[in-house]
Amino acid sequence: MPYRAPVSDFQFIFDHVVDLEQVTKTDLFAEASRDVTDAILIEAGKLCEEVMAPVQRNGDLHPAVLENGVVRSSPGFSEAYQQIAEGGWVGMSADVEHGGMGLPITVTTAVNEMMSAACLSLQLNPLLTMGQIEALEHHASDEMKALYLPKLISGEWNGTMNLTEPHAGTDVGALSSKAEPNGDGTYAVTGQKIFISWGDSDMNTNTCHLVLARLPDGAAGTRGISLFMVPKFIPDENGNPGVANTLKVVSLEHKMGLHGSPTAVMQFDGAKGWLVGEEHKGMAAMFTMMNNARLGVGVQGIGAAEGAYQQAVSYAMDRKQSKTPVGDGAGTIVDHADVRRMLATMKAEVFAARAISLACAASIDLARATGDADHQARAALLTPIAKAYGTDTGINVSSMGIQVHGGMGFIEETGAAQYLRDVRVTAIYEGTNGIQAMDLVARKMMDGGEAAFRLSEEIETAAEAARGSLPELAEDVWGAAEDLRETTEWMVAQDMNDRFAGAVPYLRGFALALGAHFHLKAAVAEGADGPRTALARFFIKRILPEHNALFAHAREGAEGLYALSPEDLVA
Amino acid sequence: MPYRAPVSDFQFIFDHVVDLEQVTKTDLFAEASRDVTDAILIEAGKLCEEVMAPVQRNGDLHPAVLENGVVRSSPGFSEAYQQIAEGGWVGMSADVEHGGMGLPITVTTAVNEMMSAACLSLQLNPLLTMGQIEALEHHASDEMKALYLPKLISGEWNGTMNLTEPHAGTDVGALSSKAEPNGDGTYAVTGQKIFISWGDSDMNTNTCHLVLARLPDGAAGTRGISLFMVPKFIPDENGNPGVANTLKVVSLEHKMGLHGSPTAVMQFDGAKGWLVGEEHKGMAAMFTMMNNARLGVGVQGIGAAEGAYQQAVSYAMDRKQSKTPVGDGAGTIVDHADVRRMLATMKAEVFAARAISLACAASIDLARATGDADHQARAALLTPIAKAYGTDTGINVSSMGIQVHGGMGFIEETGAAQYLRDVRVTAIYEGTNGIQAMDLVARKMMDGGEAAFRLSEEIETAAEAARGSLPELAEDVWGAAEDLRETTEWMVAQDMNDRFAGAVPYLRGFALALGAHFHLKAAVAEGADGPRTALARFFIKRILPEHNALFAHAREGAEGLYALSPEDLVA
Known part of the structure; x- marks a missing residue:
């Protein structure tokens, strides 16, 4: 079965779960009327179904390769990419001033999820360019913006x-790449960088590298790092790709998945670069880019999960095996209880992760549109949750998708395994999920947990309101929010390493509480008898209870971990 | 870091957790003295470290291929296999009468785990042969035993x-392969079989296929199926491989992992076969083989988990990244709390799964040595748990192993990804883990739950005894056993489909209770301050609590699943 864009689910979530209208009634996003966003979803869905999904397997079977120093992308990728670029999809949320569509991140997030489901390795190219566009919008000089943004937004160049x-890696501050002033306002950037996704591309006429490097007077650690724009071809006086810069792709990695996305080792040999933002403030600039890129990566996980889910449910509705417990027993395996359980788990987790990612996106939009600090804090808090839970869901759901297929799931031609192999990296790159969890309990709780408490109150308030129509589910969700609040109170009272010891289970428990909240909102909107309510009940009664064990784990602290010495671990 | 055989852990578990002495003091296993079993473990460990582990990556990089109708195995596999065969490892538990060592399954299980860790795809060849040996020992005629067993036990031939x-697949009874009597006591077997691991081998001089097929008068379904021995080469009058049988390998599958193990589509075209056991009783014969093969597959998962764990802990002790919260902060990533958490999780789950598999094996041995029905029932009950929890642990731990490596985990040269790709199939073959769980709550509870209740009592009794030395841990384990008992009571009172709806979470909850029990036994044996006690505390305080949610899920029943129609799932 080919990928089918879940447009109506996004519309439902926009209307009833994350309140897109609150975003589109701001002045900033006034153009994004319901008609516009519907058209966007439908057009993007078509692109994903008809253009991107058909090349998904090509990327796996025919990885990008390095030939004569340049990347040759997988068959069909370039043609598909041109349609992405021509449709304006790279610049969906970019400033209208430089050719972007200026759409809310909420809408872009939905489109990114569909593109991720259709072809993850191809989608990574525009995703990274989107991140670069945002970084330049915030930190580049007007001159640099004028030169680079139109080409990035049009998709001619990639970032x-x-x-x-x-x-x-995790410790970015330990980097040794250097930048020396050339005396003409430019810099000579030298160093080796690894794991550079789409570090070269034959789909784009130029590749723009944002490179972190240290100036001669840069301090050790992250405070001494600056950010540079280092293009593959130096733009000429007309802004077209000119002479080649002194940088090269040394090699491409041989990876578990995502074969269609070339992962490069890059060598910069005094390559000409331009400072982005201020000297020594590179990390701050990179963080702007990274926060939204983290949401984007979370959404990659959700897309892969949706793709894997669709394939599994299609298989289960087609495959006959053993007498079923339903009707005359002649149905397909979808009627077996354990298969139904797996599919319901997959669908329920995808919905939860999707709603979290869109709620995060809506907060980003509202923060930008209103300047309100609470929206900003909510977005910042939800970002690591969206990233880690989205990508964990990608892994769990795609692995379950293999399981639904039985023996066929292990056969590569089926396509189920590719989802797992591709998505596995999303829990690692853009900050491992462990780092996301540490970000959640440290940086995102520098407010003493205020943003987290507001969120648990938001869940409780909605649960209170749901007591009338769905009392049992409301009670469970309310209880989970209470447990979240108590565990958050525990967290903010601890030393940092005690928080870190429980950060990963805390993040998952937090995500389950949020997921249950959004499921409940959907159920309330739909009414007591609909399928969304059945799915909400499944999530709340069968998945949410895990939060107890997760929060208990989260509160155990670090001491028990260090009771096991490294020597004990090896023994 | 190369694989290091965990010999001392097996010895500890033998001595303090599963009581191997109870096995070796029976007449049947009197020869297996402590000296003998120690020597076996040490020799097997050497073979795994020095001979098998070095070819692990070869199997992945250079898959077995089909050339001119026969399999050419991965480089180095044949040489390594010859050493397995020459060491007598194929016939470890086989009857001494036909050349076997006659060792307890408990010891063989430990060796199988080590061999699985060292090279899973190669180990699958002797593992399947072991299963065939067992099936023939139980069901073949004396003539067939005399002909086949010595060659299988020596490893010359594979099964x-x-x-x-x-x-x-799952519904074996739907098969359409046929067997027609030839009139001379042999049968002509015709049909196509898929997913046949090591369906051909250049490491063996003959490949012996046990084939399920239906005789002309065989009823529909599983009751009309018979089992046939169909050798690749028909043994001549001297018992040597003679004329080629009319069977062939049609193709090999392209799989997610386990590339070194050829997975064949087999075509039998009136191939000459010999009946094994009685007509129409093929399923019973196959089940003998399958039960112990299920334990063997569970142990494959544990082996892969151990291999992945060892590689991860080695990487974590070598890799420096960011200031650590320990000492001067200059340590490696093993000192970061979240990395320590991941490694402890991996080690604790491996121990739990290992103890369960060895407890299951000890019950098999005791049942065989004493004929006692309780041991038999305990073995039968533990088998699906050992299989499903062992292989799920293989998947979870190897995926966590990737995570510990960060970006390097996604790079194939690292080797971490291979563990996950290889082990993924173990949750599927030999009966999917869903089927294992259904077996647990249906067939293995035809006694009204008696065996399960005995096991929960065993856990409670041990927990009571541990209250003196480790009261807090003892209380948690005792509580989990109570929950297990209550959930088992609920299970046996339900209709079958309500049991099936919760079978998978029930099985995992059962495994966690058992795992905690064995951890507690280890802690009691060691005393309050040792590393095994620290690991037990980690498992009991941070992993065991999940059992509450699992048992709650298990008790939800089927209704909520069927509230979601297939159409709802697709929408």
Whole structure:
């Protein structure tokens, strides 16, 4: 079965779960009327179904390769990419001033999820460019904006993020790439960067590298890092790709999945670069880009989960095996209780993750449109949850998708395995999910937990309102919000390492409480007898209870971990 | 870091957790003295470390291929296999009468785990042969035993299981392969079988297929199925491989992992076969083989988990990244709380799964040695738990192993991804884990839950005894056993489909209770301050609490699942 864009689910969530109208009634997003956003979803859905999904398997079977120093992308990718670019999809949320559509991130997030489901490795190219566009919008000079943004927004050029070095991954501050002033306002950037997705592309006429490097007077650690624009081809006086810069792709990685996305080792040899933002403030600039990129990566996980789910449900509705417990017993395996359980789990987790990602996006939009600090804090809090829970859901659901297929799931031609192999990296890149959880309990609780408490109150208030129509479900969700509040209180009272010890289970417990909240909102909107209510009941009664164990784990602290020495672990 | 055989952990579990002495003091296993079993573990460990582990990656990079109708195995596999065969490892638990070592399954299970960790795809060959040896020992005529067993036990020949057909996977009874009597006591077997692991082998001089097929007068369904020995080469009068039988490998599958193990589509065209056991009693014979093969597959999962764990802990002790919260902060990532949490989770789950598999094996041995029905029932009950929890642990731990490696985990050269890709199938073959769970709540509770209740009492009794030394842990384990008992009571009172709806979470909850029990036994044996006690505390305080949610899920029944129609699932 080919991918089918879940347009109506997005519309439902926009209307009843995350309140897109609150976003589109702001001045900033006044143009994004319901008609516009519907048209966007439908057009994007068509692109995903008809253009991107058909090349998904090509990327896996025929990985991007390095030939004579440049990347040759997978068959069909370039043609599909041109349609993405021509449709204006790279610049969906970019400033209208430079050719973007100026759409809310909420809408872009829905489109990104569909594109991720259709072809994750291809989608990563525009996703990274979107991140770069945003970084430049916030931090570049007007001159740099004028030069780069139109080309990035049109999709002619692509953007990359060059952070990681062999000994500087999570610890970006340990990087050793250097930038020396050339005396003419430009810089000579030298160093090696690894894990650079789409570090070169034959689908784009230029590749623009945002590179973190240290100036001669830069301090050690993250405070001494600056950000540079280092294009593959230096733009000429007309803004077209000119002479080649002194940088190259050294090699491409051989990866577990995502074969269609070339992952490059990049070498910069005194490459000409331009400072983005202020000297030594590179991390701040990169963080702007990274926060929304984290949401984007979370959504990659959800897309892969949706794709894997659709394939599994299609298989289950087609495959006959053993007498079923329904009707005359001649049905397909979808009628077996355990298969139904797996499919319901997949669908319920996808809905929860999707609603969280869109709620996060709506807060980003509202923060931008209103300047309100509470929206800003809510967005910042939801970002690591959206990233980690979205990508974990991608992994769990795609692995369950394999299971639904039985033996066929292990056969590559089926396509089920590719979802798992592709999505596995999303829990790692853009900050591992462990780092997301640590961000949640540390940086995102520098407010003493205020934003988290507001969110647990939001859940409780909605649950109170639901008591009339769905009392049992409302009670469970209310209880989960209480547990979230108590665990958050515990968290903010601890030393940092005790928080870190329980950060990952805390994040998942938080996500389950949020997921249950959004399921309940959907159920309330639909009424007691609909399928969304049945799905909400499934999630709240069968998945949400896990939050107790997760929060208990979260509150155990660090001591028990260090009772096991490294030597004990090896023994 | 190369694989290091965890010999001392097996010895500890033998001595303090599963009581191997109870097995070896029976007449049947009197030869298996402590000296003998120690020597076996040490020798097997050497074989795994020095011979098998070095070819692990070869199997992945250079899959077995079909050339001119025969399989060419991965480089180095044949040489490694010859050493397995020459060491007598194929016949570890086989009858001494035909050349086997006659060792307890408990010891064989430990060896199988080590071999699985070292090279899963190669280990699958002797594992299947072991299953065939057992089936022949139980069901073959003396003549067939005399002909086949010595060659299988020596490892000259390998054995396969031919059950699955394109439309008969879980529902074996739907198979369409036929057997016609030739009039000379032999049969002509015709049909196509899929997913036949090691369906051909250049490491063995003959491949012996056990094939399920239906005789002309065989009833529909599983009751009309008979089992046949169908060798690739028909043994000549001297018992050596003679003329080629009319069977062939049609193709090999392109799989997510386990590339070193050829997975064949087999075509039998009136191939000459010999009946094994009685006519129409093929399923019973196959089940003998399958039960212990299920334990063997569970142990494959544990082996892969151990291998993945060892690689992850080695990486974590080597990799420096960010200031650590320990000492001067200059340590490696093993000192970060979240990394320590992941490694402890991996180690604790491996221990739990390992103890369960060895407890299951000990019950098999005791049942065989004593004929006692309680041991038999305990073994039968533990088998699906050992299979499903062992393989789920394989998947979860190997995925966590990737995570510990960060970006390097997604790069194939690292080796972490191979563990996940290889082990993924173990949750599917030999009966999917869903089928294991259904077996647990249906067939294994035809005694009204008696065996399960005995097991929960066993846990409670041990927990009571532990109250003196480790009261807090003892209380938690005791409580989990109570919940297990209550949920089992609920299960046996339900209709079958309500049981099936919660079978998978019930099985995992059962496994966590058992795992906690074995951790507690280890802690009691070691005393309050040792690393095993710290690991037990980790498992009991941070992983065991999940049992509440699992048992709650298990008790939800089927109705809520069927409230979601297939159409709802697709929408």
